[in-house]
Amino acid sequence: MPSIRRRWGLLLAGLSCLVLVIRSGVLSTGVLSEIIGAFETPDDGPESLYNVTTPLYAGKETLLQKQQLLQGVSRERPLFVLSLPNSGSLALQRFFECAGLRLSVELGRFFVNQESGVRVKDLLEIGSCLHNNYVSHLMAGNHSSNATSTTKNLLHGCGGDKFQVWIDMEIARFRLCFYPSMTPGFLELLFQQYRHATILQVIRDPIDWYESLSFDIKERWRDLCQANHPLISFPTTNASRNEWTRFYHWHVTHIRQFAKQHPSWRYLEISLDGHRHDEEETVMNSTSQFLHHHLGVDPQCWEQSHHQNKHSNVDNTDGKANTPLPPDITYPVLVTALSKSGTTTIHDYFTCGLGGGTSIHTRTKNQTSKRPVFIGKCMEYNILHQRPLLQECSYYKVWSDIQYLFRPKGSDDWSQAHCFLPTLGGGLEAFHDSFPRGTILHVTRNATHWIQSANRWQQLQERWAMACRDHQHHHSGLFVPPSRSPFAIWQDFYHNHTEWIRQFAREHPSLTYVEISLEDSVGTPKILNQVFGIPTFCWGHSNKNHKKGT
Helix, strand or coil, X not given: CCCEECCCHHHXXXXXXXXXXXXXXXXEECCCCCCCCCCCCCXXXXXXXXXXXXXXXXXXXXXXXXXXXXXXXXCCCCEEECCXXXXXXXXXXXXXXXXXXXXXXXXXXXXXXXXXXXXXXXXXXXXXXXXXXXXXXXXXXXXXXXXXXXXXXXXXXXXXXXXXEECCCCEEECCEEECHHHCCCHHHHHHHHCCCCEEEEEECCHHHHHHHCCHHHXXXXXXXXXXXXXXXXXXXXXXXXXXXXXXXXXXXXXXXXXXXXXXXXXXXXXXXXXXXXXXXXHHHCEHHHHHHHHHCCCCHHHHHCCECCCCCCCCCCCCCCXXXXXXXXXXXXXXXXXXXXXXXXXXXXHHHHHCCCCEEECEEXXXXXXXXXXHXXXXXXXXXXXXXXXXXXXXXXXXXXXXXXXXXXXXXXXXXXXXXXXXXXXXXXXXXXXXXXXXXXXXXXXXXXXXXXXXXXXXXXXHHHHHCCCCECCCCCCEXXXXXXXXXXXXXXXXXXXXXXHHHHHHCCCCEXXXXXXXXXXXXXXXXXXXXXXXXXXXCCCCCECCCEC
16 A cells, blocks of 8 residues: 655656766756756866756657667666765666666665576675775776776676666665775776766755755764775764765766766766746756657656556545655655564565665664664653654664563563553654654554454563553554453554554655555555665565464
């Protein structure tokens, strides 16, 4: 049962955007009407980047021209996306999949055997693979590698013989931070091996980009990337907005200048920011037409990459059709499902799709404790002390099974236990206050099945009834039913909890809200793939046991 809400009006297909192409040393841009207000012309860059009127697209190309354009991207002449995170990578993934091109995310954050195509347990992100090859090249001390030497090729073992488009090539987790566009010498080596590649950079309003950054990425950049990229000044967690936007400006200019200095590369640049509808020429130079002109991709693909395809008859978007999709996953993702509603399934899904160290379930390792603590306990402490919801709870992207039920050691009396349900204890409000652009993912299932599963799991409802008896939400009026409540009372509680989550999402439209059904084995993996860009084979009903429940 999917549903998505978000204010993404600027993403509607057909809106024009900044378009830029450098080919053979010639710089030209499309019509620019309302370009980024915070952008400033780089001191060492061409002023024409922001003040040109030469249209890039005029009329339909012939079939021969289209075939030539489609031949512009291949395994031998791949397309590399060199944008910063939160720059539309998910929208691009949908776009290129619509175009029928193979993307590196097929290997992406999980390992697929090159010969059999069977997924195995070993996790390997594209970023890890590229980093390993880059380090091997440095250790070999050979700075004149070429693409014919497979042992030294940057894409060796990363699926380079299959993919035409390379995207999400960075990695920042565990103790590793690797950003190809900012790693000294990487772009030069990439150019040596792929002299006729296409480079695509997606830009957006720097202030809007800054506001989209989640807490975890700022923490990772501070803790991991400063040490791994000593020549790059990554902003600190508490850096000002101006410091972040200056960093953004530097990266955009860095890629532009490198492409200009290496003219055999084809450089394409598009913007996520929309412009006025009142100029025919502006509409003609929209992103879809630009990408169609330079890559030969059906213009409809860009529109499809920004709008939801319905896979269910459930709609929480107030009847609005053609629901806009976010261009990126907006982290963190808070899973608001009650225990035994597929929280383990969600955790396994994101671990498969995003890699280890990105999703956390039940317990987390915070910065002040040597032992894992319940996620709910960390959240409760922060709420009580009016701190950001996830402060010192570590920095994961996805948080699931966030309830907290703990009985003192040696005690058999659940009435003496401590209970905290974040969705009923101020957790939703604190999440919005801390991450106004975050994502709420709610998983539902048949209420009868939920009750049966929870009862099989050590009488979960009865433990809740005893430990959470005073747990009442002041705004929604929800409370945990008392001990020995009838079956129908627990059904009502489950349904009312879902309605409360939906109501909160409607009242806080800056959040992205996604709702799925645990029991829809066909529609759920499709909508998750569309929203999060993770392959459908990562979805599976985990922790399914007739004795233990789900």
